[in-house]
Amino acid sequence: MNTVDEREEVALEQALGWMVRLSSGSADALAFEDCLRWRRSDPLHERIWQRLAAIDRELGNDRLDAGAANAALIGMERARKRRMLLKGGAALALLGVVGNGGSPSPWPRLWADQRTGRVPRALSLPDGSRLMLGPRSAIDLRFDDRRRQVRLLDGAVMVETAVDPRGRPFEVISQDGDLRPLGTRFWVTRWGDDSKTRLDVEEGAVEVSARFGGERRVIEAGQGARFDAFGALSLEALDPQAIAWTAGRIEAQDRRLDEFLRELARYHPGHLGCDADVAEFRLTGSFPVSDPERVLEAIARALPVKVERLTRYWTRLVADPSNAG
Secondary structure, three states, rough: OOHHHHHHHHHHHHHHHHHHHHHHOOOOOHHHHHHHHHOOHHHHHHHHHHHHHHHHHHHHOOOOOOOOHHHHOOOOOOOOHHHHHHHOOHHHHHHHOOOOOOOOOHHHHOOOOOOOOOEEEEOOOOOOOEEEEEOEEEEEEEEEOOOOEEEEEEEEEEEEEEOOOOOEEEEEEEEEEEEEEEOEEEEEEOOOOOOEEEEEEOOOOOEEEEEEOOOEEEEOOOOOEEEEOOOOOOEEEOOOOHHHHHHEEEEEEEEHHHHHHHHHHHOOOOOEEOOOOOOOOOOEEEEEEHHHHHHHHHHHHHEEEEEEEEOOEEEEEEOHHHHHH
């Protein structure tokens, strides 16, 4: 990703964060004023804000208009009335921040120790261990005299552990439990809309402990597992589709189109989805993530769908009967 794209990605995520905050029903006048300062601090910020507000208006809403933050400047009463209009949050659902087919709130990523946009990133830890953080992923790090801890807040991470001469345990913590590697290379995945954590082990072994009970289980090399916070664990084979992002690809083996697009959306600016009547179409292939637009074009050639773009930040696939043959 070049510098311009990276700046736009950061600005877009910040703008969505402000919209989540201002529509929460609990934002006060200071929040609106802070948002206005953010918009005025950089012409790019205002441009991104205006684009999102334009999308909202085109979709028949007027809850995110460019004047929202100005309410703070004319008193608490005006801001209170504005919050009442925003309370439903319908516009944010349409923007894909919440609701079906979208992404969860960006706040966990915004406050994380390490986070990514559309491009995965390699990290070296103080003990010599190595991480690869997946797209749109976020982690917190806790390294001190007693522990080496990686907390997965959202997304995916690949871990290669190093031997610690100080003997501190290494842990990866997800919403569902703790994972302790036993000299290994493994992947942990837990996107915001997932109900379980996925583990894939390539080398060594990983001990899994659910957050609220259940037996400790050791997952060996070549194995994978899904588990929830209450100890329900299903043992599977290592899934090449779950770890292909490390190689810059999405692997699809008879995957539903909507499921495939949820993964591709992590590499695509703004909202990417499909209509319900094409969601169950099936897709097979290996797709590079470096150019999502070319992937969409390939899908439109392979399936009876076409690409509709409302703006650069709002893309969806819809049925195309003329392409049925």
